[in-house]
Amino acid sequence: MEEKEIQPAPSSLKAQVWHQFGILPKPGHTEPDMTHTVCRHCKTRIKHFGNTTNAQAHITRHHPEMRDTERTQPPAADQRTLQSFSKLSASSKRAKTITGSIANCL
Ligand SMILES: [Zn+2]
Known part of the structure; x- marks a missing residue:
């Protein structure tokens, strides 16, 4: 077959x-x-x-x-939530780094 x-x-x-x-x-x-x-x-x-x-x-x-x-x-919905969560925490970490370097410039 x-x-x-x-x-x-x-x-x-x-x-x-x-x-x-x-x-x-x-x-x-x-x-x-x-x-x-x-x-x-x-x-x-x-x-x-x-x-x-x-x-x-x-x-x-x-x-x-x-x-x-x-x-x-895991159900597809759970996976999606997890992915968007890790993306969010990564971007907030970057945001903090940017804020920090601006503070250093001042
Ligand atoms: Zn079989």
């Missing part, structure tokens, strides 16, 4: 677990076959019943380390 044939799971599937899975086109078609999903790690096709049960069971059984990785990753 070719890696390039695997399409990303549609954005309608919002669960974290779908980052680990893709969708294959129907044989001879370009439209996705939503009856199955494909594991990106081992390329196994699993039946898709419109929920994450099978996908999560597959990750738990075959790729438990991937499940742990997902869990320890």
